[in-house]
Amino acid sequence: MEAAATVFDERGYEAAKLTDILQLAQVTKGALYFHFHSKEDLAHAVIDAQVSAVPVPMPQVSKLQEFVDIGMVFAHRLTTDRVLRGSVRLTLDQGGNELSRSGPYREWTELNLRVLNEAKERGELLPHADTEEVAPLVVGAYAGLNLMSQALNNPADMDRWASSLYRHLLPSIAVPAVLAMLDMEQGRGARALAAAEAATTTA
Amino acid sequence: MEAAATVFDERGYEAAKLTDILQLAQVTKGALYFHFHSKEDLAHAVIDAQVSAVPVPMPQVSKLQEFVDIGMVFAHRLTTDRVLRGSVRLTLDQGGNELSRSGPYREWTELNLRVLNEAKERGELLPHADTEEVAPLVVGAYAGLNLMSQALNNPADMDRWASSLYRHLLPSIAVPAVLAMLDMEQGRGARALAAAEAATTTA
Numbered sequence: 001m002e003a004a005a006t007v008f009d010e011r012g013y014e015a016a017k018l019t020d021i022l023q024l025a026q027v028t029k030g031a032l033y034f035h036f037h038s039k040e041d042l043a044h045a046v047i048d049a050q051v052s053a054v055p056v057p058m059p060q061v062s063k064l065q066e067f068v069d070i071g072m073v074f075a076h077r078l079t080t081d082r083v084l085r086g087s088v089r090l091t092l093d094q095g096g097n098e099l100s101r102s103g104p105y106r107e108w109t110e111l112n113l114r115v116l117n118e119a120k121e122r123g124e125l126l127p128h129a130d131t132e133e134v135a136p137l138v139v140g141a142y143a144g145l146n147l148m149s150q151a152l153n154n155p156a157d158m159d160r161w162a163s164s165l166y167r168h169l170l171p172s173i174a175v176p177a178v179l180a181m182l183d184m185e186q187g188r189g190a191r192a193l194a195a196a197e198a199a200t201t202t203a
Numbered sequence: 204m205e206a207a208a209t210v211f212d213e214r215g216y217e218a219a220k221l222t223d224i225l226q227l228a229q230v231t232k233g234a235l236y237f238h239f240h241s242k243e244d245l246a247h248a249v250i251d252a253q254v255s256a257v258p259v260p261m262p263q264v265s266k267l268q269e270f271v272d273i274g275m276v277f278a279h280r281l282t283t284d285r286v287l288r289g290s291v292r293l294t295l296d297q298g299g300n301e302l303s304r305s306g307p308y309r310e311w312t313e314l315n316l317r318v319l320n321e322a323k324e325r326g327e328l329l330p331h332a333d334t335e336e337v338a339p340l341v342v343g344a345y346a347g348l349n350l351m352s353q354a355l356n357n358p359a360d361m362d363r364w365a366s367s368l369y370r371h372l373l374p375s376i377a378v379p380a381v382l383a384m385l386d387m388e389q390g391r392g393a394r395a396l397a398a399a400e401a402a403t404t405t406a
Binding site for chain 2: 133
């Protein structure tokens, strides 16, 4: 899986060769076909890894901080998790029509919508904020910033773009008292993960 | 060019076949090779068409309205211009590494930056608004919403997404008096084009 994700991440779906994946994984063709029947099968498994990696938000002082953390933690994990990067590339690649790429968009939208609706119930959102509109807006915008940072050869920039997206979007949906307390700065993903780890250690 | 853009739009770069383009254009291989030496050549020409289609903003009451119109007019033109759609797909496709896809991101960012800087000079932006940050943010987010609407098989949705993006972004950068006067609603692209046409007819 890791070898497949690496090759998909570097080459994209169309250009990825099974022989390269076999070589990188150091397995025989027979061993691979025991688990996966085709390149398409492998690609689906890598894409599914992204969907199953959709996190359970870590509890924060506000639901809007949990909403922001979804994207900030993901941006941080993109720098460390190869399978996630391969999965994102397969999702954003439009080349091979046989892969369904709508799955991750829907999963991420559902997660964002759920947390936004909780924020709304707690009175953290401005009255006119439409969660059904904002959830897919953030998912689509986030995907594009990811794609742009790859096209401009700065994949590590995603932490900066995610921060920028939230800082410019949240003022139009958050009540000022909550807005003022949000951490949307670069490095938030790493900080949130470190805090969660520290909490687990003390618990 | 139109035939090539159509095939690239439907299949993407990797899967597009020169024979399909020849058939759709109803030209011989010899005639095609007189103008273009390869599929890559053709793709570059289609991508360049997008860059040369980067519009000169039509004068509006505020520079921020011109900024909004860049994206709203483009969203409208995507529904009517096949070459533009093919070009966008080639830009967003990550498949063929031999194509440089950073060009359009840079061109659109430069255009947005120029108009935003004019808005800033006229006092239409909040003091903290960073035009160097906002210009690429809008371009990347816009590209992703385009990609998502294609992945979810609703390419016509771009008018709605562009409107949503601007309505959620502008409150964090525009001074309230200008913000209140902006038309960022769906159909703005068609309205702006119709107004420009009417102005040309009377002139």
